[in-house]
Amino acid sequence: MKSLSARLMVDLRYLRALSRRFRSTLLLAAAIFGLGPLLYQARYVGPGGDRISYGEALHHVYFLLFGQPSLPYVSDWLVESLNILIPPISIALVVDGVVRFAYLFFARHKNDKEWVTVVSETMKGHVVVCGAGRVGYRVVTQLREMGKDVVVVEKREDATFVSALRDENVPLLIDDTRSPLCLPRTHVKKASAIVCATDDDLANLNIALDARRLNPGIRVVIRLFDDDLGAKVRDTFKAEALSSSSLAAPADRFGGLALSLIRGAEETLHPHGDVVFQAGDQVTIQASYPEYCVLRAFTGEAEAPAYADHDNFLMPGYRPTG
Numbered sequence: 001m002k003s004l005s006a007r008l009m010v011d012l013r014y015l016r017a018l019s020r021r022f023r024s025t026l027l028l029a030a031a032i033f034g035l036g037p038l039l040y041q042a043r044y045v046g047p048g049g050d051r052i053s054y055g056e057a058l059h060h061v062y063f064l065l066f067g068q069p070s071l072p073y074v075s076d077w078l079v080e081s082l083n084i085l086i087p088p089i090s091i092a093l094v095v096d097g098v099v100r101f102a103y104l105f106f107a108r109h110k111n112d113k114e115w116v117t118v119v120s121e122t123m124k125g126h127v128v129v130c131g132a133g134r135v136g137y138r139v140v141t142q143l144r145e146m147g148k149d150v151v152v153v154e155k156r157e158d159a160t161f162v163s164a165l166r167d168e169n170v171p172l173l174i175d176d177t178r179s180p181l182c183l184p185r186t187h188v189k190k191a192s193a194i195v196c197a198t199d200d201d202l203a204n205l206n207i208a209l210d211a212r213r214l215n216p217g218i219r220v221v222i223r224l225f226d227d228d229l230g231a232k233v234r235d236t237f238k239a240e241a242l243s244s245s246s247l248a249a250p251a252d253r254f255g256g257l258a259l260s261l262i263r264g265a266e267e268t269l270h271p272h273g274d275v276v277f278q279a280g281d282q283v284t285i286q287a288s289y290p291e292y293c294v295l296r297a298f299t300g301e302a303e304a305p306a307y308a309d310h311d312n313f314l315m316p317g318y319r320p321t322g
Helices: 002-021 023-043 054-064 077-106 113-121 134-145 162-167 201-214 227-236 244-248 289-298
Strands: 127-130 150-154 172-174 193-196 219-223 240-242 257-263 266-269 282-287 313-318
Touching: 002 023, 002 113, 023 054, 023 077, 054 077, 113 150, 113 172, 127 134, 127 201, 134 150, 134 162, 134 257, 162 172, 193 201, 201 219
Parallel strands: 127 150, 127 193, 150 172, 193 219, 219 240
Antiparallel strands: 257 266, 257 282, 282 313
């Protein structure tokens, strides 16, 4: 029920964003199909002196859309002006407005650039994640678990987690981050944060600089492989630069990486290495399966369950017992 309600809210926000984008089209349609029949009803007098009802006037206006008037010719300048002007205006309205409106509303699963742009316009205070690799996907997962709206940017259609993100209905923009239109499509000027998590240091820096130019107050988190570069970025750019060594800092003595710590009602992402776990803490740890087994043995817990991927094991909600 909660998922259905959340999806309905997203659909309503999307429809509202589409309505804003096609405001002129919708106003013109309302004028043609609302005001037009009223003018015909007030001015049209048939060859025999008969007046027409509002329904007959609306019927006439509708078929004028296709260049097929349903009322006989009369000598009235306003009526004939409407007969001449409504067909070309209506054709332009249908071709350029209504058809595109309907396409964008029903083509949401195509994940094209215009669709992502419209969806992003419905968001405020969201997080933009650049990179749909392993790191980017995990960041998206944690952000969504915290109730954050997320827009993902990925350069390659065949990136590892593109299909998974689409299956989870996450707005995903396939675009080159070097394009001047890329970040504006994510509505970054209203985003609260951007996570630059591609595997290219230079690309991550460029993304961060572009994001700060468009939104000076945005919080920036950068993934960098070069430790020296990460230190310089932290000092001069005032961004959270996470290098390989900084990520390894909160790793426990068994090689695991502490991703988050929940203590009471407070959650801390990437807790510092000097934090001492307490009974009742809830910790999410990334480790290889052998490291996980050693950790469980050290804490005196039952033997770890069998797991196929021994190289990359995620332990959500692990609770230390002592």
